[in-house]
Amino acid sequence: MNLTTVHISRSAPWLPPSMLEQSGEIRHHITLSETERRVFRKHKKILVSKWAEMHRYVTMSVLPGRWKNEVTPYMAGVMDASFFPSVQTIIICKPPQWGGTEGVLTCLGYAIDRDPGPVLCIYPDELTAKENNQDRIQPMITSSPRLKAYMTGSDDDAGMMRIKLTHMLIYMAWARSASRLANKPIRYLVFDEIDKYPDTAGKNETDPISLGEARAITYRHNCKKWKISTPTKETGNIWQALTKEAQVIFDYHVTCPFCGHHHKMIFKNIKWEHEKEPDEKGDYHSLPAETIESDKLAWYECPQCSEHWTDYDRDRAVRQGVWRDRNGGVELMEYLRLHRPAKIGFHASSWISPFVSFSTIAAAFLKGLSDINKLKDFCNKHLAEPWKLNVISKNADQILSARCDLKPQTVPESAIALTCGVDKQKHGFWFVVRAWTAELTSWLIHYGFLETEDDVDKLIYESSYPVGDTGRTMRIFRACKDTGGGEKYEGMSMTEEAYYWLIKNRGRGGVAVWGTKGASNSLPGMLKIGEPILSTPSGKKLPAALRLLHIDTHKAKDQYHYRLQLAAQEDTRNLPGAAFLHSGTGADYAEQILAEEKQIVDKGAEEWVNPHQRPNHLLDAEILASVCVEMEFPGGGLRLLAERLRQQTLSASDNKSKSAKVAVTKSSWMQRR
Ligand SMILES: [Zn+2]
Numbered sequence: 031m032n033l034t035t036v037h038i039s040r041s042a043p044w045l046p047p048s049m050l051e052q053s054g055e056i057r058h059h060i061t062l063s064e065t066e067r068r069v070f071r072k073h074k075k076i077l078v079s080k081w082a083e084m085h086r087y088v089t090m091s092v093l094p095g096r097w098k099n100e101v102t103p104y105m106a107g108v109m110d111a112s113f114f115p116s117v118q119t120i121i122i123c124k125p126p127q128w129g130g131t132e133g134v135l136t137c138l139g140y141a142i143d144r145d146p147g148p149v150l151c152i153y154p155d156e157l158t159a160k161e162n163n164q165d166r167i168q169p170m171i172t173s174s175p176r177l178k179a180y181m182t183g184s185d186d187d188a189g190m191m192r193i194k195l196t197h198m199l200i201y202m203a204w205a206r207s208a209s210r211l212a213n214k215p216i217r218y219l220v221f222d223e224i225d226k227y228p229d230t231a232g233k234n235e236t237d238p239i240s241l242g243e244a245r246a247i248t249y250r251h252n253c254k255k256w257k258i259s260t261p262t263k264e265t266g267n268i269w270q271a272l273t274k275e276a277q278v279i280f281d282y283h284v285t286c287p288f289c290g291h292h293h294k295m296i297f298k299n300i301k302w303e304h305e306k307e308p309d310e311k312g313d314y315h316s317l318p319a320e321t322i323e324s325d326k327l328a329w330y331e332c333p334q335c336s337e338h339w340t341d342y343d344r345d346r347a348v349r350q351g352v353w354r355d356r357n358g359g360v361e362l363m364e365y366l367r368l369h370r371p372a373k374i375g376f377h378a379s380s381w382i383s384p385f386v387s388f389s390t391i392a393a394a395f396l397k398g399l400s401d402i403n404k405l406k407d408f409c410n411k412h413l414a415e416p417w418k419l420n421v422i423s424k425n426a427d428q429i430l431s432a433r434c435d436l437k438p439q440t441v442p443e444s445a446i447a448l449t450c451g452v453d454k455q456k457h458g459f460w461f462v463v464r465a466w467t468a469e470l471t472s473w474l475i476h477y478g479f480l481e482t483e484d485d486v487d488k489l490i491y492e493s494s495y496p497v498g499d500t501g502r503t504m505r506i507f508r509a510c511k512d513t514g515g516g517e518k519y520e521g522m523s524m525t526e527e528a529y530y531w532l533i534k535n536r537g538r539g540g541v542a543v544w545g546t547k548g549a550s551n552s553l554p555g556m557l558k559i560g561e562p563i564l565s566t567p568s569g570k571k572l573p574a575a576l577r578l579l580h581i582d583t584h585k586a587k588d589q590y591h592y593r594l595q596l597a598a599q600e601d602t603r604n605l606p607g608a609a610f611l612h613s614g615t616g617a618d619y620a621e622q623i624l625a626e627e628k629q630i631v632d633k634g635a636e637e638w639v640n641p642h643q644r645p646n647h648l649l650d651a652e653i654l655a656s657v658c659v660e661m662e663f664p665g666g667g668l669r670l671l672a673e674r675l676r677q678q679t680l681s682a683s684d685n686k687s688k689s690a691k692v693a694v695t696k697s698s699w700m701q702r703r
C-alpha cells in the first residue's frame with residue numbers, strides 16, 4: 031500500500047474550521063493507486079508542443095506515427111498558446127486539411143497527462159461525434175503508451191459517447207443532443223466544425239454553443255474552450271467568434287528560404303503558367319485548371335526576391351514561421367505575456383498547410399472564375415473567409431449590359447451545344463434557348479412565350495438555328511421542363527399533365543429532356559436525381575416510373591447572376607463562364623429577371639424572394655436551361671461532350687475512311703441539317 035502524506039496550508043480558504051483547531055502542521059494521509067500517483071506527481075511544466083513530440087502518436091494522417099511539430103509547425107503555436115494561463119477561449123478559423131482538429135486533440139492528450147478535468151467534445155451531428163471518438167480520440171489514447179496507462183482496462187470504459195479514464199471522463203455530444211449538454215460540469219470544451227451546427231440545439235433550446243459554454247461555469251477560472259471551423263458565411267459561428275469575440279487575431283508569418291524575407295503570404299503571389307501565345311486581342315490566357323493541377327504548374331513568388339517557391343520551399347518557409355498579432359505584429363507568446371488576453375483567434379489560409387499544393391489552390395481559383403459555387407468553395411476552403419455575393423444587378427440597364435452583337439436566333443461559331451428551359455404556366459409556357467462553349471461561356475439566343483404543348487414540342491424537337499455564317503445549323507441538345515408543385519399551379523392537374531408528357535416523350539429525337547422540381551432543402555451540389563415516381567399527385571398509377579431532377583434553385587440563381595455579371599462588365603467579359611444576351615434582348619426580359627431580389631431573411635441567411643409577386647418566368651427558364659450543362663446532369667457536363675467532339679475531329683483528320691461514321695455520330699449529338 032502506498033501511503034501518501036499531503037501537507038495542507040493553514041491559510042487554505044476551504045479548510046473546515048474544525049481542522050484549524052489542530053495545532054501545528056496540518057497533514058492528511060491518503061492511499062493512492064499507481065495511476066493516481068502518476069497524475070498527482072509534480073511535473074516540470076513543459077509546452078504542449080514539447081509534450082506532443084514525446085507522447086503523442088498520430089493515426090489519422092497521411093503521415094502516421096509520432097507527432098512531429100515540423101509537419102504542421104503553425105499548430106505548435108496554437109497548442110502552446112491554448113495552455114497559456116490567461117487564455118480560456120481559442121478560436122481557430124481555418125481551411126479543411128490544415129491539421130486543426132488533430133492539434134486540438136493533442137491539447138486534450140496534454141490535459142489528460144498534465145492537467146486533468148472533464149472534457150466535452152461537441153460535433154455537428156451524431157455520426158461525426160461517433161467517428162471522431164472511434165477514429166481519432168480513442169486511437170490517440172491507445173496509441174500512446176503514456177496516455178494508455180490512464181485507461182481502466184474495463185471494456186465498457188470506451189463507449190460510443192463516453193471514455194472513462196482512471197482520473198477523468200471524456201464526453202462526446204452533437205449539436206442536437208441537448209440533454210447531453212446539460213448538468214455535467216466541464217473543464218475542457220471542444221466545439222468542432224461550428225459552422226455546421228444547427229441554430230438551436232432542439233425544441234425550445236438556445237444555441238448549442240451557449241448551452242455547451244454554460245457547462246464550464248464551475249471551472250470558470252481555469253476552463254479552456256476551443257472553437258474550430260472552416261468558415262461559411264459572415265453570420266456563421268466561426269466568423270462571428272473570430273471578429274466579435276476574439277480580443278486579438280493572429281496571422282502566420284513565414285520566412286523566405288532564399289532571401290529571409292519574413293512576411294504573411296497572400297494569394298496574389300501564387301502564380302501559374304499561361305498559354306505561350308496571346309489571343310487575337312493580345313491577352314495571354316491561363317492554361318486549363320486541370321492541367322495546372324495535374325502537372326503542378328503553379329508556384330509562389332517571394333514579394334522580396336521574386337524567387338519561385340515550390341510546395342517544398344513553402345514547407346521550409348512555414349517551418350521558419352511564427353504567429354503575429356494582426357494589428358501590431360507582436361509575436362504570439364510575447365503578446366500573451368504582455369496583454370494576457372482570455373480570448374484569442376487564429377486565422378489561416380490553405381497555402382501554409384503542407385497538405386495543400388499551390389497548384390490545387392490555383393486550379394480551385396480558376397474553376398471559380400466560371401462557376402460561382404466553386405468560387406464560394408475557393409473563398410471558404412482556401413482563403414478561409416466567409417462567402418458574400420455582392421454582384422447582383424439591380425436595374426434593367428445593368429442586366430442589358432450583358433447584350434452583345436449576336437443576332438437573335440443565331441448560334442455563335444464557338445458554341446458546341448444548345449440547351450433549353452421551359453417554365454410551365456397555367457396558360458402557356460415561357461422558354462429560353464442558350465448556346466454554350468465547353469468553357470461554359472454562353473449566349474441567350476432565343477426567348478419567349480408559347481401557347482400550346484404542340485409549340486413546345488416543335489421548339490424542343492424540331493427547331494434548328496443557323497451557326498454564324500457557316501451554313502451549318504444546330505439543334506437542341508438537352509432541355510429541362512418544370513413540373514411544378516409550387517403555388518403557381520391551380521390544383522395538381524398541371525403536374526399530372528407534365529408527368530404524362532415526360533413519359534410519352536422519353537428518348538424522343540435524341541434530346542435529353544428532364545422534368546424538374548425545386549429541391550425543398552439545399553443540396554450538397556446543384557442537382558440531385560429524385561426517387562422514381564410511380565403515381566400522380568392525385569394517386570393515379572403512371573404508365574412507367576418517372577424520375578425528376580431536383581434543383582437547388584438558390585445556388586442556380588446565384589450562378590446565373592454571377593455569369594450575367596461577368597458578361598455585363600467590360601473587364602470580365604472575356605472570362606470563361608460569361609453569360610451573354612443576344613442583341614435583341616429587351617426590357618421585357620430584364621423585368622422578369624429583376625422580379626426576384628436577394629434578401630436577408632431570418633438569422634442573416636440570404637434568400638431569393640419575389641417581393642411583389644411579379645412574373646419571374648424567364649428567370650426560372652434561364653435556370654432550367656443552365657442546369658443542363660452541370661457536371662451532375664445525367665450524362666455529365668459539357669466538357670465530356672467537348673472532349674468527345676475533339677476526339678472525333680482528331681480521328682476524322684487522322685483517317686479519312688472514318689469520317690463518314692464520325693459525321694453520323696456528331697449529328698446524332700446535335701448537328702443535324
Ligand atoms: Zn525571398
